Amino acid sequence: MGILSGLFHSRDKPTNSTNGSGYRFFLGQSTSGKPVNERSAMQMTAVYACVRILSEAIAGLPVHLYQYREGGSKEKALKHPLYRILHDEPNPEMTSFVFRETAMSHLLLWGNSYSQIIRNGKGEVVALYPLMPNRMTVDRDDMGHLYYQYQVQDSDTPTMKDGTVILKPSDVLHIPGLGFDGLVGYSPIAMAKNAIGMAIACEEYGAKFFANGATPGGILEHPGTVKDPARVRDSWNAAFGGSGNANKVAVLEEGMKYTPISISPEQAQFLETRKFQIDEIARIFRVPPHMVGDLEKSSFSNIEQQSLEFVKYTLEPWIVRWEQAINRALLSEKEKESYFVKFNVDGLLRGDYESRMNGYATARQNGWMSANDIRELENLDRIPAELGGDLYLINGNMTKLQDAGIFAGKEETENEEVLELDESDSNGDGTGAADSHAERHHRRGKLV
Template sequence: MGWIDRLKGVFSPQAAITKETITSSKELYNAMFEGVESSSGVAVSPELALRYTTVMICVRVLAESVAGLPCILYRRRADGGKDRAIDHPLYRVLHDRANAWNTAFEHVEGTMVNLAMRGNGYSYVERNAKDQTIGLIGLNPDPVEIKQARDWTPIYTVTMPDNSRQTLKTKEMHHIRGPFPKGYIGQSMISLARDAIGLGQAAERFGSHLYKNGVKPSGVLKHPQKLGPEATESLRNQFQEKYGGLSNSSRPLVLEEGMEWLALSINPDDAQFLETRKFQRSEIAGIFRVPAHLVNDLERATFSNIEHQTLDFVVHSLRPWLKRWEQAINRDLLSTAEQGEYFAEFLIDDFLRGDFKTRMEGYALGIQNGIWNPDEIRIKENSNRRDDGEGGKYWRPANMYPPEAGGMMPSPDIPAKKSA
């Protein structure tokens, strides 16, 4: 199948094929599927980069971390508080089911993969007669084209299921942009870090070929006599058959007729192969802002600092992504009239929870100072409210009560005395 046939669905089949369109289309196809060559000589594209373990781990960590956080639609209260807007159709779309065949987790996970790799996440917005969002359908970001209307609003052209090209209105598209946006489009971290990823892939391939060839270190066989072409080829094949490949890498060499084995290759440690792999793993994790321990780099991790690294991950990596999601949801999925009443927010409490002893100490201080009541703490710990009805009361230190109460906490059965 030619590259033009494989581009169906990206470009309209009815479009006139000219030299200019062929050139631009082929370049786009190479960037999407075959990759762009990096300085190390390795082609890098989003799909090829995902086969590199460190990139795959980073993308997976970001996608699963964001998708694992509940996204809640709230209704603002007049007193400054908020209530869950469970009666709004968008609540179910964000929290439970994005559409008829995708759960909310699956939709967010897939969109985050596109955001982390391609810099953009697109979803088609389904609305009811009241202009309320009732569904989100994830779109492949590669064939999406964005143009600018005369009033500066973006116009999206997408590929429909029947491979036709259709222009969508702004209200029909949910668009989340990644870091370093250029106008309406976010930039791909894979393309920006192409050389770093290519170097990591080159080191990984070097290690694979090192084990594939089997004879370590590689070298030459020295024969005391002169061999003809046929004898040389026969000796090479016999030697490769017996000692080549990973399964034969530990077999002892048996040399005859006075032959000698002269090692010529550089030891992987001398070539700093392992150090290169470690450095690239750390560098790529830094590009995606994923802590080292989450990409299986535990050299500097301890039991005391992993909790702080996780907190740093939430604050400096996840939180910017969550703000992009929250503000894009409020902009795209709520009508102008609804934006003053509703807003979306991710719950990050689970990531910020400490160990059991630390949580209990914090809860105790919160109850003693009247910040929370016992029922609120039980809900945070995924438990039901107290059955005796006493869990909804707030407490505070006795010395914080007003003078009319005698500076003491009043008894529940005896009302506080009023001052004369």
């Protein structure tokens, strides 16, 4: 008991993760001097592109509730009330696509996705409403049990009132990202704030560079004494500052001379720095560079392979998080024995038309796909069963190794029986010879 009480006490108020927003101490000022948080990071085109790509990919995948049948097969549980909630409409205000897109964007920016589970009197799930992660706190009570504390605002779900609401774990669909305790995930934006802050600084520098007419700094030299230098500087900026005044011809009076002191963006490797930061952000989210517009190292031959790797190594871990979290939170203990949720990624793995047809032909000829199985994958109408749409066929010239030569063995056995019959007739008085002769021919005909 001492060990268990110590365990619960140590995890009751951890310093950085179980407390839902504890990771936020990582956010704030970056080493580049630019403040970084989830919303400012989304103003970076690379971050916005990565979040949008992953959110739309998860939201666009078909999601189904399946039920096991006898023999190990499965079928869609179309009559289960949870099927429509996941596949079509989680709540009266959102489609399934919008709900999953919103939840996935929370997961990518804050490292956690929270949704309130609404149940009826039977305990069945009737609706799911997304909750803002930055207003959710996950903690433990004195008994070591988890609870969720949410700060409600007017714009939130209509099932809650203003103030602080305490939710039980059974009332929250929580999908955590990568974390240190397995309960609450860390924000990728917080962990990569320096890389994102540098990208923001580079973008701001480029904007100011062109705002200053591509000549961001210089010195106006006067051979004498300038009585009002501020007026001269303001007059110069008014005439030649801004991108609209770029390349204007300056007229200098009284022996004044202009000396630029800035260096070109190429000399400062400005463009290379910006490009590297885009690759850095794509690396954070594990998104192939060609998907965020960087085609420098992409070609016709390797983009298809990169797209397959995107599904396997980027999307699949997120999909598993979603599936297991939904199975854990939305299915009862009894339902978990026969129901499960599955995302269908076949659409993302589809090859070109010729490759698909060759694959279908192999599957059809080897008997592990029927015509209707193939037509369903191609979104075609089923062939009626009486016309053979559900038949599983194989090539007739294939047989098991241990059955090789079995027909030859049968033929030899039957030939021996015919010879024995001939010998028995020759030893008799000849009666019934015509019948035995006809029977022998009949047997030989069957052998042929």
